[in-house]
Amino acid sequence: MHARLQRQHIETVVRLSEGRADLAYPCREVIQRSWQRCVDEYRLDPGRPRPVRVLTRQALLDCREPIDELLYVARAGIDQLHAQIAPLGHVLLLTDRNGVTVDFRGREDQDRALHRAGLYLGADWGERHAGTCAVGTCVHEGRAITCHQREHFDATHIALTCTAAPIHDPQGNVIAVLDISALQSPRSLQSQNFALPLVTLYARMIEDAWFLHRYRDTPVLRFDASRSFVHFNGRGLIAIGEEGRILAGNGEARALIEAHCQRWSPWATAGLPAATQLFDAELDDLLGLAVREPDQLRAFRVRATGETRFVTLIEPCRPRAAAVTEPVSATPALDRLAGDDPAMHRLLKLARRLRDEPVSVLISGETGTGKEVLARALHDSGHRAQQPFVAVNCAAIPESLIESELFGYLPGAFTGGRARGMRGLIQQADGGTLFLDEIGDMPLALQSRLLRVLAEREVMPLGADAPVRVDIRVMTATHRDIAALIEAGGFREDLFYRLNGARLSLPPLRERADRHFVIRSVFEALVAERAGRVRLRADAMSALLDCPWPGNVRQLKNALAFALATHEGDEITVHDLPEECRGGHGVWPTEGVTERRAPASARVPASARVPAWQAAGPEAEALQALLARNGWNISRVARCLGVSRPTVYRRMRRFGLVPPNRRELIDD
Numbered sequence: 202m203h204a205r206l207q208r209q210h211i212e213t214v215v216r217l218s219e220g221r222a223d224l225a226y227p228c229r230e231v232i233q234r235s236w237q238r239c240v241d242e243y244r245l246d247p248g249r250p251r252p253v254r255v256l257t258r259q260a261l262l263d264c265r266e267p268i269d270e271l272l273y274v275a276r277a278g279i280d281q282l283h284a285q286i287a288p289l290g291h292v293l294l295l296t297d298r299n300g301v302t303v304d305f306r307g308r309e310d311q312d313r314a315l316h317r318a319g320l321y322l323g324a325d326w327g328e329r330h331a332g333t334c335a336v337g338t339c340v341h342e343g344r345a346i347t348c349h350q351r352e353h354f355d356a357t358h359i360a361l362t363c364t365a366a367p368i369h370d371p372q373g374n375v376i377a378v379l380d381i382s383a384l385q386s387p388r389s390l391q392s393q394n395f396a397l398p399l400v401t402l403y404a405r406m407i408e409d410a411w412f413l414h415r416y417r418d419t420p421v422l423r424f425d426a427s428r429s430f431v432h433f434n435g436r437g438l439i440a441i442g443e444e445g446r447i448l449a450g451n452g453e454a455r456a457l458i459e460a461h462c463q464r465w466s467p468w469a470t471a472g473l474p475a476a477t478q479l480f481d482a483e484l485d486d487l488l489g490l491a492v493r494e495p496d497q498l499r500a501f502r503v504r505a506t507g508e509t510r511f512v513t514l515i516e517p518c519r520p521r522a523a524a525v526t527e528p529v530s531a532t533p534a535l536d537r538l539a540g541d542d543p544a545m546h547r548l549l550k551l552a553r554r555l556r557d558e559p560v561s562v563l564i565s566g567e568t569g570t571g572k573e574v575l576a577r578a579l580h581d582s583g584h585r586a587q588q589p590f591v592a593v594n595c596a597a598i599p600e601s602l603i604e605s606e607l608f609g610y611l612p613g614a615f616t617g618g619r620a621r622g623m624r625g626l627i628q629q630a631d632g633g634t635l636f637l638d639e640i641g642d643m644p645l646a647l648q649s650r651l652l653r654v655l656a657e658r659e660v661m662p663l664g665a666d667a668p669v670r671v672d673i674r675v676m677t678a679t680h681r682d683i684a685a686l687i688e689a690g691g692f693r694e695d696l697f698y699r700l701n702g703a704r705l706s707l708p709p710l711r712e713r714a715d716r717h718f719v720i721r722s723v724f725e726a727l728v729a730e731r732a733g734r735v736r737l738r739a740d741a742m743s744a745l746l747d748c749p750w751p752g753n754v755r756q757l758k759n760a761l762a763f764a765l766a767t768h769e770g771d772e773i774t775v776h777d778l779p780e781e782c783r784g785g786h787g788v789w790p791t792e793g794v795t796e797r798r799a800p801a802s803a804r805v806p807a808s809a810r811v812p813a814w815q816a817a818g819p820e821a822e823a824l825q826a827l828l829a830r831n832g833w834n835i836s837r838v839a840r841c842l843g844v845s846r847p848t849v850y851r852r853m854r855r856f857g858l859v860p861p862n863r864r865e866l867i868d869d
């Protein structure tokens with residue numbers, strides 16, 4: 202059946218391209234023109250159908266690079282459009298201006314069929330190779346187009362229905378093409394009537410998002426014929442430079458500028474008019490729109506046409522001082538911990554209120570979400586900031602040592618102890634904050650003693666006969682379900698209530714809306730620790746944004762440290778990232794497997810393990826080397842690193858580093 206249709210199709214194309222009308226197949230003019238080009242210009246032979254050309258991995262990366270930042274800006278639009286068309290059986294392609302597919306959203310259940318049809322990454326849908334098709338013909342015509350089934354030139358593609366719309370840069374050149382395609386569809390072209398306006402709408406949204414991104418440091422006038430639409434969907438955008446000079450405009454604005462140039466032809470040669478020549482306005486009127494007008498908009502007359510446009514002003518972004526100019530220090534204060542994530546905002550608002558309150562704070566969150574960082578920031582922003590912050594990882598200290606570590610002991614209190622005795626960590630925190638990490642791992646017997654410390658505010662060192670008063674603020678953290686532990690009899694309920702004076706729950710990184718901010722902050726902090734300037738390229742940023750981060754900020758930090766340690770030159774690209782973080786960005790689809798990028802949250806379960814490379818990352822290797830050099834003497838290593846011994850234990854545990862002889866773990 203398909204072979205017969207293909208034969209019929211080839212005959213039709215041959216007849217029409219030879220100028221012989223085929224009344225049985227009424228062909229649209231735009232399609233006919235393209236078929237003619239395929240035969241006359243590109244020398245394609247309709248009698249020899251061929252599958253779509255696919256670029257090599259390197260060639261695809263080269264095509265991706267110039268528009269990588271656009272892909273990053275376009276992500277939300279691409280995902281939204283895909284969510285709408287996927288239930289209708291369509292897939293989505295974004296190609297560069299030559300028709301090479303640089304981004305793709307497909308369907309898992311159609312992998313093989315999509316692959317065979319050329320609907321996947323790296324496929325070249327330029328008219329020159331693929332013949333008449335939505336993408337290629339859209340690029341040639343410079344406008345949105347549907348290419349339905351037998352309108353395709355090449356008989357290989359006649360089952361497909363495709364609709365593509367161009368995406369223009371602020372200068373009006375096509376920079377990319379947005380396409381939706383389906384392997385099967387009803388015969389009639391009308392069945393695809395929904396596609397053209399939908400793809401055109403999203404192409405325009407992406408175009409405008411790109412425009413606003415490109416001119417984010419410049420005042421932009423946004424205008425519309427409707428007063429009520431201008432703020433949220435003003436169709437025209439004009440970026441203005443010094444003295445109101447127009448730097449660029451989107452499609453709507455370019456139409457106004459063209460009308461202006463036609464009316465006053467000298468403009469056509471003298472370049473772009475100023476905004477005050479386009480609109481009947483003073484520059485002050487335009488630049489003052491945001492502050493002077495009650496609803497931040499005003500009507501102006503378009504000089505060339507006499508029509509009215511409602512104009513508003515989008516002021517240039519002022520970079521957040523913390524995110525851009527100020528490197529994040531090792532212990533970020535509360536304000537530096539988040540960008541615009543709503544859950545983090547709520548959390549930090551509460552944390553600010555708790556700064557100087559004498560309540561115990563329990564911080565929960567998956568591993569690596571920054572529980573200790575939050576505890577330290579809370580400490581640093583309160584009145585105890587100048588006093589010690591002592592972090593204890595209850596899971597990292599061997600059970601036999603935890604009591605003496607926490608409570609300390611007097612000389613001769615037990616065999617094996619230091620001759621001079623030891624001040625416990627609780628006492629070391631006197632005046633400041635005691636941060637008990639992994640509190641769920643605290644042995645039951647010690648829970649009772651800790652409860653006494655909290656209730657009485659005094660500590661009884663081992664071997665002492667009188668308690669010592671302590672003034673500490675206690676913060677605890679856990680990634681375990683304490684309620685379940687209490688239920689199972691592994692945790693004292695009364696202690697839990699003491700510790701849980703206030704609860705701060707850190708969201709996992711993959712759920713944070715401010716991932717961009719976190720990536721930037723962590724990167725800048727790491728760069729600040731090293732000499733030299735390094736840039737995080739947009740393709741690396743896109744990959745990092747897509748990563749599911751089961752190990753949260755710690756994993757992110759390690760991935761960036763890895764990239765900084767191994768990259769060459771002055772920028773980090775997607776290829777410098779550990780393989781686990783590249784997702785679809787650096788990975789070439791294997792035979793029969795179509796590249797797809799589902800939303801991060803859908804791909805990796807929350808419980809997914811931290812990848813193996815992390816254990817072998819540079820941080821782990823460096824620690825292992827340092828431990829070996831110091832004969833596994835933890836105190837010495839802690840001094841070298843400028844951290845506490847529990848921190849060294851914690852890191853060892855995290856990286857799975859086990860000393861060759863456990864006895865050597867006892868400090869000197």
Ligand SMILES: Nc1ncnc2c1ncn2[C@@H]1O[C@H](COP(=O)(O)OP(=O)(O)OP(=O)(O)O)[C@@H](O)[C@H]1O
Pocket residue numbers: 529531533537538566567568569570571572573574575638678680722723726754755756758
């Ligand atoms: N906002 C942040 N900015 C910079 N680095 C951060 C931030 N949050 C966390 N980190 C880094 O991520 C790593 C993990 O942070 P932290 O130890 O606070 O996590 P955690 O939730 O306490 O982990 P665990 O559950 O394993 O104890 C640390 O190296 C820390 O410096």
